[in-house]
Amino acid sequence: MTTYLIKGARILGGEPTDLLIRDGVVAEMGSGLSAAGARVVDADGLVALPGLVDLHTHLREPGREDAETVETGSRAAALGGYTAVCAMANTSPVADTAGVVEQVWRLGREAGLVDVQPIGAVTVGLNGEQLAELGAMADSAARVRIFSDDGFCVADPRLMRRALEYVKAFDGVIAQHAEEPRLTVGAQMHEGEVAARLGMTGWPAVAEESIIARDVLLAEHVGARLHVCHVSTAGSVGILRWAKERGIRVTAEVTPHHLLLTDERATSYDPVYKVNPPLRTAADVAALRAALVEGVVDIVATDHAPHAVEDKECEWAYARPGMLGLETALSIVIDTALDQLGWDGIAQRMSRTPARIAGLTEHGLDPAVGVPANFTLVDPAARWTVEPADLASRSRNTPYAETTLPARVVATFLRGEPTVLDGKATK
Amino acid sequence: MVDRIAHQILEKTSGAADTILLGVPTRGVPLAHRLAARIHAFEGVAVPVGALDVTLYRDDLRLRGARALGRTELPPGGVDGRRVILIDDVLFSGRTVRAALDALGDLGRPRSVQLAVLVDRGHRELPIRADYVGKNIPTALAEKVRVSLTETDGADEVRLLGGAA
Amino acid sequence: MIRHLLSAGDLDAATATLVLDTAQEMASLADREVKKLPTLRGRTVVNLFYEDSTRTRISFEAAAKRLSADVINFSAKGSSVSKGESLKDTALTLQAMGADAVVIRHSASGAPHRLANWIDGTVVNAGDGTHEHPTQALLDAYTMRSRLGRLSGLNVAIVGDVLHSRVARSNVLLLHTLGAKVTLVAPPTLLPVGVDAWPAETSYHLDSVLPDADVVMMLRVQRERMDQAYFPSAREYSRRYGLDGARMRRLPEHAIVMHPGPMNRGMEITPEVADSPRSTIVEQVANGVSVRMAVLYLLLGGKV
Known part of the structure; x- marks a missing residue:
C-alpha cells in the first residue's frame, strides 16, 4: 500500500496541517511531516472534510445500466467528494431480497470507488402491499439498515406502522418518500401559480406534509426511528420542528436542488427540471435553507437520479422525474449555505450525520490519528462550469448545465487510497 | 399632373364610360379619388373608385417579410366586363403591377386593364408600361422616389432621395 | 413578427391587433369567386395531430390551402407515432421533409415548446394538453x-x-x-x-x-x-x-x-x-379559418 503525505490541508477550514496516510488510516498529523517513499500531495489552500456520505443515491443497476451502473455512479460519487453512498432499492429487479442487495453491495466493492451501502425495499416489488424480507436483508452480507420504497410512498398507514415497528429489532430505519398518492394522481409539478399558468397537474405540498405528519405520529406511537426523504416544503419543516421538539426520533434530508431551484424552471417545459418531489417556490427554498442551518432538517442527500436521454428528451408529461446530483452537491451546498453553516456544519450535514443514520461506523469521522482515512480535499476558491458531457455519470440530466459553481473536489481518499487525485478519478 | 392624367383618361377612353379606377394602397387610393374628382369636374362623369391591395400577391414576401394588409374594396358591380384603370404613385420595377394583375384576375374578368402612375422612374424588371404618366423622372437605381400626398402624408410633394449610398 | 405562436401571451397588443386586422381582410376572401391566394405557394405546412380534433385540423388545413401552401396531415393514428417514435425523432423527420411550419395538437402541455427546440421552422400551437390554444x-x-x-x-x-x-x-x-x-x-x-x-x-x-x-x-x-x-x-x-x-x-x-x-x-x-x-x-367556426390564415401569413410570410 502506498503511503501518502498530504501537505498543508486545512481540516474543516482550520490551520494548515500535514497528514500521513498509511495502511488505510491517518498515521500522523502535524506540521512539517516527512516520510521516506511517501507520495506527496500538495494540499495548500485545500479544505479537508470527512468523506461525504449520501443517504439517497440511485445507481440504476441492476436493470437500467444504460442510465447508470454501480461503477459509473461510484465514480461520480468519488468526484463529488463522497466515500459512501446508500443505493436506493428501486432497481429492476427491486432490491427486496437478500440476493439483490448482496449483488449491489458486491458490485460496489468491485468498483472500489466508494462504499456502496444498499437500501432494501420496505415492500415486495415496491407495491406497498406486503413487507419484503427485511430481516433477511439485514442479516445478509450487505447488512442493510435503511429500508425505503423511494419513488413510492408507503401509503397504507397500517403497513407503515408495522414496518417502523419491525425494523426496531435490528436498529433499522424506514426512509419514507412522503407523497400521499391519492393527492398526486397525474401530478407533474408543484401545485401553484406556475402550474396553473403552464396547464400542468399540480403536486400539492399537502400531499407531502400530510404523510410526514402521520408518520411522525406513528413513529412516536411505536417508539421507532423515521427518516424523511427529500423534504421539499416549508410546511414539512414546521411539522418536523414540532416532532423534534416532542422528542420523536425523526431525521430528515433535503436535496441540493430543493435548496436552489424553484418551480419557475418548469416554464421552459424542459423535463431536466422534472423531479419528485417537484421543485417548489422561493419561499419553500428559503424555509429549507433555514431549516438546514437550524438542524430541523438534518442532512443533505442528493437523490442522484440518472436517466437515459430518451427519458428526458421528450414531452414533460412523458419524462421520468429526477436529476443528477453527486458531482454537484457539495458545490451547491457551499453556494447556498457555507456562510451560515461553516465547514464544520457542512461536514455535519453531509458526512457525520448521514453516516450515523446509515450506521456506517467507518465514515463520517473527521481526519485524526488512528481514524480510517476516508476524507476529501476541496478547493474552496475554484470555480467550475458544469459541462454535462464531462460528468462521470453515464447520464446527462443535470439541471446545472453551463452553470458556474463554486468549489471543486481535488482529491478523495477511501481507506487510505485515493479515488480522486488532481480532480480526476484514479480508476 | 393629376389634371393632365384626368384629361388623358377622358380622351383615351372616350369619356370614361364603363370605367373604374382601382387605387393600389397606400398612395394609389387617394390618387384614384383625386382623379375621379377631376374627371367629375371636367365632364360631370362619376367614375367608380375602389382599392386593390396586392400584398398577398407579391413575389418578394420571402425577402421582405409579412406586413399589414391594405384594404381591397371593389365598387358595386365588381370588375367583370369593365375597363379597369390601376392607379399607383410610382412605377419602378413593375412587380407591384404584376401582383395587381394577378390579384385582379382572382376578382373577375375585366374587359381591359390600363395603368396610370404619377411618376415613372424607369428601371423596369418586367415587360410592363404605363398608359398614363404624370411625369417621367430619370433616376439612378440606388435613388429613392418618395411621393407625399396631403391625405396620407400632410403635404403634396415628390422627392428624390439618396443616391450616393 | 414573432417566430412561433406557442402561447397567447406571446402576442402584445399591437401584434394581436395586427392578426385580427389581417384576419378581417382574409375574411373578405370568402365572398370571392376564387377563394385562393398565391401567398404561401411553395411553402409546406404540416398538421401534426397527436389528438383527434377534426374541426381544428380542417380549419388549419383550409387556411393553409387558401394561401396555396402544401399541406401534409400527420396524425397519430396509423403513423409512426403508434410505433412509439419520439416527438424529437418526428421533429427531425419533418425538418428533413422541409416543413416550413408545423401546426401541432398534443395531449401533453408544453409539447409545442419542446418541438420548437428541435426544428428550424415555425411552430403553431393548435392546443396542448390543459395549457393553451x-x-x-x-x-x-x-x-x-x-x-x-x-x-x-x-x-x-x-x-x-x-x-x-x-x-x-x-x-x-x-x-x-x-x-x-x-x-x-x-x-x-x-x-x-x-x-x-x-x-x-x-x-x-x-x-x-x-x-x-x-x-x-x-x-x-x-x-x-x-x-x-x-x-x-x-x-x-x-x-x-x-x-x-x-x-x-x-x-x-x-x-x-x-x-x-x-x-x-x-x-x-x-x-x-x-x-x-x-x-x-357557427360564426366562430367560419372566423377560425380567417384567423388561422392571418396567423400563417404573418408567421410564414415574416420569415426571412
Whole structure:
C-alpha cells in the first residue's frame, strides 16, 4: 500500500496541517511531516472534510445500466467528494431480497470507488402491499439498515406502522418518500401559480406534509426511528420542528436542488427540471435553507437520479422525474449555505450525520490519528462550469448545465487510497 | 399632373364610360379619388373608385417579410366586363403591377386593364408600361422616389432621395 | 413578427391587433369567386395531430390551402407515432421533409415548446394538453370584435371547467392584453390553485355575473370529471353553472353567447341558447379559418 503525505490541508477550514496516510488510516498529523517513499500531495489552500456520505443515491443497476451502473455512479460519487453512498432499492429487479442487495453491495466493492451501502425495499416489488424480507436483508452480507420504497410512498398507514415497528429489532430505519398518492394522481409539478399558468397537474405540498405528519405520529406511537426523504416544503419543516421538539426520533434530508431551484424552471417545459418531489417556490427554498442551518432538517442527500436521454428528451408529461446530483452537491451546498453553516456544519450535514443514520461506523469521522482515512480535499476558491458531457455519470440530466459553481473536489481518499487525485478519478 | 392624367383618361377612353379606377394602397387610393374628382369636374362623369391591395400577391414576401394588409374594396358591380384603370404613385420595377394583375384576375374578368402612375422612374424588371404618366423622372437605381400626398402624408410633394449610398 | 405562436401571451397588443386586422381582410376572401391566394405557394405546412380534433385540423388545413401552401396531415393514428417514435425523432423527420411550419395538437402541455427546440421552422400551437390554444383565443376575440365592435372594456365571463381548459388560459391572456375584463366562473374545484395570479376576476356564482356580461363563453365540461369528484352530478352542475333560456334572458340585450365546441347540449348549454341569435357558435367556426390564415401569413410570410 502506498503511503501518502498530504501537505498543508486545512481540516474543516482550520490551520494548515500535514497528514500521513498509511495502511488505510491517518498515521500522523502535524506540521512539517516527512516520510521516506511517501507520495506527496500538495494540499495548500485545500479544505479537508470527512468523506461525504449520501443517504439517497440511485445507481440504476441492476436493470437500467444504460442510465447508470454501480461503477459509473461510484465514480461520480468519488468526484463529488463522497466515500459512501446508500443505493436506493428501486432497481429492476427491486432490491427486496437478500440476493439483490448482496449483488449491489458486491458490485460496489468491485468498483472500489466508494462504499456502496444498499437500501432494501420496505415492500415486495415496491407495491406497498406486503413487507419484503427485511430481516433477511439485514442479516445478509450487505447488512442493510435503511429500508425505503423511494419513488413510492408507503401509503397504507397500517403497513407503515408495522414496518417502523419491525425494523426496531435490528436498529433499522424506514426512509419514507412522503407523497400521499391519492393527492398526486397525474401530478407533474408543484401545485401553484406556475402550474396553473403552464396547464400542468399540480403536486400539492399537502400531499407531502400530510404523510410526514402521520408518520411522525406513528413513529412516536411505536417508539421507532423515521427518516424523511427529500423534504421539499416549508410546511414539512414546521411539522418536523414540532416532532423534534416532542422528542420523536425523526431525521430528515433535503436535496441540493430543493435548496436552489424553484418551480419557475418548469416554464421552459424542459423535463431536466422534472423531479419528485417537484421543485417548489422561493419561499419553500428559503424555509429549507433555514431549516438546514437550524438542524430541523438534518442532512443533505442528493437523490442522484440518472436517466437515459430518451427519458428526458421528450414531452414533460412523458419524462421520468429526477436529476443528477453527486458531482454537484457539495458545490451547491457551499453556494447556498457555507456562510451560515461553516465547514464544520457542512461536514455535519453531509458526512457525520448521514453516516450515523446509515450506521456506517467507518465514515463520517473527521481526519485524526488512528481514524480510517476516508476524507476529501476541496478547493474552496475554484470555480467550475458544469459541462454535462464531462460528468462521470453515464447520464446527462443535470439541471446545472453551463452553470458556474463554486468549489471543486481535488482529491478523495477511501481507506487510505485515493479515488480522486488532481480532480480526476484514479480508476 | 393629376389634371393632365384626368384629361388623358377622358380622351383615351372616350369619356370614361364603363370605367373604374382601382387605387393600389397606400398612395394609389387617394390618387384614384383625386382623379375621379377631376374627371367629375371636367365632364360631370362619376367614375367608380375602389382599392386593390396586392400584398398577398407579391413575389418578394420571402425577402421582405409579412406586413399589414391594405384594404381591397371593389365598387358595386365588381370588375367583370369593365375597363379597369390601376392607379399607383410610382412605377419602378413593375412587380407591384404584376401582383395587381394577378390579384385582379382572382376578382373577375375585366374587359381591359390600363395603368396610370404619377411618376415613372424607369428601371423596369418586367415587360410592363404605363398608359398614363404624370411625369417621367430619370433616376439612378440606388435613388429613392418618395411621393407625399396631403391625405396620407400632410403635404403634396415628390422627392428624390439618396443616391450616393 | 414573432417566430412561433406557442402561447397567447406571446402576442402584445399591437401584434394581436395586427392578426385580427389581417384576419378581417382574409375574411373578405370568402365572398370571392376564387377563394385562393398565391401567398404561401411553395411553402409546406404540416398538421401534426397527436389528438383527434377534426374541426381544428380542417380549419388549419383550409387556411393553409387558401394561401396555396402544401399541406401534409400527420396524425397519430396509423403513423409512426403508434410505433412509439419520439416527438424529437418526428421533429427531425419533418425538418428533413422541409416543413416550413408545423401546426401541432398534443395531449401533453408544453409539447409545442419542446418541438420548437428541435426544428428550424415555425411552430403553431393548435392546443396542448390543459395549457393553451392561442388560435382559438384569437378567433374568439375576432368574433367578439366583429359582433360588438370593440374589445377594450368588454366584460367577458368564461364559465365552466377552467382548470382543464386550454381555451380559458389563452383567452384570459389575450383578452387581458386587448383590454377586456375577464371573469372566470366555475365551482371552486374547477379553478386552478394559483388562479389569483391570473389577470382575471373569479366568481363561483353564474347568476351574479350575467347582468353585466357583454360576452358569456361557455366551456365544455366532460361528464367524466364527475368521477373524479369535481362535482356531484351532471344535473347539479347544469343547475348551478349551465346556461339555459332563463339565464340567457338576464343578459344585457346586446350580449353574445360563445362556445368553442364541441358542445355538450344539456350539460353546460341548452339547445334553446345554442341555437338562439345571440349564439356565435357557427360564426366562430367560419372566423377560425380567417384567423388561422392571418396567423400563417404573418408567421410564414415574416420569415426571412
